[in-house]
Amino acid sequence: MIIKPDSQLVADLxxxxxxxxxxxxxxxxxxxxxxxxxxxxxxSIEILSRPDCKVSCHYVVDVDGHVTQMVAEEMRAWHAGASSWHGETDINSQSIGIEIQNVGHNQGYPDFPHIQMAKVRDLSVDILNRHDIPSHHVVAHSDIAPGRKTDPGEKFDWPFLHQHGVGHWVDPVPVEEGMPSIQLGDQSPVVTSVQTKLRRYGYGIEVTGQHTEESVTIVSAFQRHFRPAQFDGAIDQSTIATLDALLETLETGPPDTIV
Ligand SMILES: [Zn+2]
Known part of the structure; x- marks a missing residue:
């Protein structure tokens, strides 16, 4: 039970x-x-409060930027579900979860208002600072559960957050129309290389050398986050170059944290 908010940005407990x-x-x-x-x-808060729904998160940020805290940061909330990042699978025990109010892809997927993104930024800066979490350890639910989840989705303003030290970002290399790309079922050393790099970045992808359905899903999750102009899961030059640039710019965290 929370008795006091962990952040000064919390309006409701x-x-x-x-x-x-x-x-x-x-x-x-x-x-x-x-x-x-x-x-x-x-x-959302009603669902996240119901014992039979078995879900929760630390914070909910409404479209107008109103922040509700639901779980104390020291506790394990149930937001990640079956997920994987850098080989770790108990993500709930090692994360803080923010639920951002948006009706989602099934209901038209509206833009995230600026006032909401600004509050997500402020809350994230506060959380990262208090727990000494490196900026590149900020992930989308879709990054850690790519087969099940697409949130917060391609409209989420990662570049804006990155300007304020939240999350990892490089400007994606533009998609070139009509260029060859690797599709579902293709097998090649390039697939092996991309799968290896995605794994190094943190994704729970198997290195098989074949662009299987699972592989397409994970490449699509990567694109939705880092190359949102197109997230069809095909491996193209823009995807490879963007992934390379991200790996090159990864900051190295302290040895006791995930890099
Ligand atoms: Zn989610």
Missing amino acids: IPSPNIEPRQNGLRPTILVMHYTGLPTAKK
Whole structure:
């Protein structure tokens, strides 16, 4: 149960019962961005509070920037589900989850208003600073659960957050129309190389050398986050060059954190 907010940006405290201690002494080293996919923040908070729904998150940020804290940061919230990042699978024990109010892809997927993004930025800066989480440890739910999730989606303003030290970003290399690309089922050393690099970046992808359905899904998740102009999962030059540039600019965190 939360008795006081962890951040000065919190306007409301609505505790969720769906919590437990972080396992194995794990601490937050990852910040996970979500959208709610529900009609209103009120409805989202209701769902995130229901014991039978078995979901929760640390914060909900409404479209007008109103911040509600639901789980104390020291506790494990249930927002990530089955997920993987850098080989770690208990992401809930090592992360803080922010649910951003947006009705989602099934309901027209509106833009995130600036006032909302600005509050997500302020809250994220505050969280990263207090837990000493490196900026590139900010991920989309779709990055850690690419087969199940597409949130917060291609409209999420990662470049804006990055300008303020939240998240990793390089300007994506433009997509060139009509260039050859690697499609579902193709097998080649380029596929091996891209899969290896995505794995190094953190994605839970198997290195098989074949662009399987799973591989397409994960490349698409990568594109949705880092090359949102096109996220069809095909491996093209723009995807490869953007991934290379990201790996080159990765800051190295302290040795006890995930790099
Ligand atoms: Zn999510």
